[in-house]
Amino acid sequence: MNIVFQFDIRTIALFVALTxxxxxxxxxxxxxxxxxxxxxxxxxxxxxxxxxVAIGLILRLFAGEQPxxxxxxxxxxxxxxxxxLYYISFSRFLGFRYSRWLIVSxxxxxxxxxxxFTYWKEDIEDRAISLSxxxxxxxxxxxxxxxxxxxxxxxxxxxxxxxxxxVYGIFLIIRTASLIMNHPADPASFTPMQSATYLFSFALxxxxxxxxxxxxxxxxxxxxxxxxxxxxxxxxxxxxxTQAFLEKELSRMQxxxxxxxxxxxxxxxxxxxxxxxxxxxxxRVLIRTAEIFQSMIRKQDFVGRWGGExxxxxxxxxxxxxxxxxxxxxxxxxxxxxxxxEPFGITISIGAAVVRQADPIDxxxxxxxxxxxxxxxxxxxxxxxxxx
Numbered sequence: 001m002n003i004v005f006q007f008d009i010r011t012i013a014l015f016v017a018l019t020x021x022x023x024x025x026x027x028x029x030x031x032x033x034x035x036x037x038x039x040x041x042x043x044x045x046x047x048x049x050x051x052x053v054a055i056g057l058i059l060r061l062f063a064g065e066q067p068x069x070x071x072x073x074x075x076x077x078x079x080x081x082x083x084x085l086y087y088i089s090f091s092r093f094l095g096f097r098y099s100r101w102l103i104v105s106x107x108x109x110x111x112x113x114x115x116x117f118t119y120w121k122e123d124i125e126d127r128a129i130s131l132s133x134x135x136x137x138x139x140x141x142x143x144x145x146x147x148x149x150x151x152x153x154x155x156x157x158x159x160x161x162x163x164x165x166x167v168y169g170i171f172l173i174i175r176t177a178s179l180i181m182n183h184p185a186d187p188a189s190f191t192p193m194q195s196a197t198y199l200f201s202f203a204l205x206x207x208x209x210x211x212x213x214x215x216x217x218x219x220x221x222x223x224x225x226x227x228x229x230x231x232x233x234x235x236x237x238x239x240x241x242t243q244a245f246l247e248k249e250l251s252r253m254q255x256x257x258x259x260x261x262x263x264x265x266x267x268x269x270x271x272x273x274x275x276x277x278x279x280x281x282x283x284r285v286l287i288r289t290a291e292i293f294q295s296m297i298r299k300q301d302f303v304g305r306w307g308g309e310x311x312x313x314x315x316x317x318x319x320x321x322x323x324x325x326x327x328x329x330x331x332x333x334x335x336x337x338x339x340x341x342e343p344f345g346i347t348i349s350i351g352a353a354v355v356r357q358a359d360p361i362d363x364x365x366x367x368x369x370x371x372x373x374x375x376x377x378x379x380x381x382x383x384x385x386x387x388x
Contacts (some may be wrong), residue, residue: 010061012198017057019202023209024050030216040219042092046212049085050205052078072118076131077111083138086208087145090161093215094149102141110134125179132176139169153222157215164207171200231305233283234290242304242312247361249302249316260355261321263313264368265293265328268347268379270309277344285337285346292335296328312368325350325382333380347380354385 024047031043056079063071084103091098113130117123143165149158175197229241237245246262253260267273267289274282286309293303293311302314315324329350336343351372355364367385375383 013057013060016198016202016205017054017061019205020050020054020057023205024054026209026213030213034216034220040093040216041095042089043216045085045089045092049082049089050209052082052085053201053205056082068118072127073111073114076114077107080107080110080131080134080138083135083142087138087142090149090158090212090215091145093219094152094154094158096145096148098145103138106134106137106141110137129176129179132172132179136169136172136176139165139172143169154215154218157211157218160214161208161211164204164211168200168204171197234287234305236290236294237302237304239304239306242302242306242314243361245302245304246312246314246364249314250355250359250361250364253316253355254357257357258316259318261315261319261324262353262355262364262368263315263321263325263328264306264351264365264372265311265313266349266372266376267309268349268376270346273344273346281337288335288337289332289346289348292331293328296331321352321354322382322384325352325384329380329382349375349379350382351375352382352384 027043027047027050031047034040034043056075056077059066059071059075059078065071084107087103088098088100090096110131110133113134114127117127117130143162146158146162146165149155150162152158229237229244231238249260252258267285270282270285273285286305290303290305290311293313297303297313297315300316304312304314306312313328315321329348332346332348334345336345338344349372351368351370351374353364353367353371359367371383371385375381
């Protein structure tokens with residue numbers, strides 16, 4: 001016995017609508033899970049975009065049974081609005097500037113022609129063409145914005161979305177050209193082009209939703225990595241990241257027989273800065289001092305906050321340790337800090353150690369700490385490993 005499955009266009013439309021409802025549920029669940037992260041904008045718009053497509057497709061199912069305005073004007077307008085919500089959702093999520101007026105303009109023009117070719121000059125073919133042109137315009141706006149995301153840290157997930165919309169955009173252009181050159185007798189009939197439209201919508205729902213969910217996940221991962229490795233106040237690597245870099249450079253040096261120098265730096269009498277000028281001024285001193293350190297080292301060098309008012313600088317490769325330490329020390333000593341009152345200055349003490357291949361990391365840190373202890377007895381001084 002042969003079983004034959006037959007699908008009409010309403011069945012396919014219902015299937016695609018249910019798919020968009022499922023995708024909306026997935027994004028809605030993610031929106032609920034990150035609801036307390038107020039900096040994650042645009043997730044709600046992504047949810048409503050999928051719902052709009054589903055609602056529009058469901059309204060189309062009642063063609064011939066419900067008022068024309070409901071199943072033609074409103075249904076198509078809602079589906080078209082979904083593209084605008086997609087555009088707004090990832091623009092807000094990525095922090096990109098976007099134009100609501102651009103979306104409103106495309107929507108207004110498209111709805112005008114829908115109304116015109118429905119009530120003033122009833123022409124089903126021209127109505128289909130105008131709607132298709134509106135979809136092409138909306139998709140082009142989406143593609144342009146997604147292209148900008150290629151320069152962000154979320155480019156992988158953005159590329160997945162971009163590829164899907166590029167394919168869909170090309171299909172829409174072909175579909176529009178086909179409608180213009182070969183007016184169908186009934187654009188709502190079950191034709192290969194109509195089937196392809198729903199199939200592309202079905203595929204797009206997966207790639208779009210997968211891409212957006214992945215984009216949120218990528219950003220969560222990046223934020224967690226930043227929390228784990230970046231000092232909140234100074235915005236330079238924290239102790240964990242600094243020690244990881246030191247371990248990596250030590251391992252590389254041992255393999256390649258290179259050079260490595262470590263500087264442990266402490267701000268002299270930092271407690272007095274807090275006591276006299278306040279903790280806000282103390283925080284600004286730490287921030288400014290970190291910026292100065294970063295400006296005085298090479299690109300391959302590394303500076304991190306070791307803890308409190310201590311910083312660690314790691315210099316891979318050949319280095320005149322004494323000269324560099326003196327340059328850093330004098331650079332800070334000549335700097336003026338100003339917290340809205342009279343300018344004041346600070347000094348630093350530096351302990352430096354030249355790493356040898358056999359030295360374990362604990363021994364390296366112990367040597368720099370001992371050198372710093374000697375420098376702190378003098379203050380505004382540099383002490384090298386091995387000096388008395």
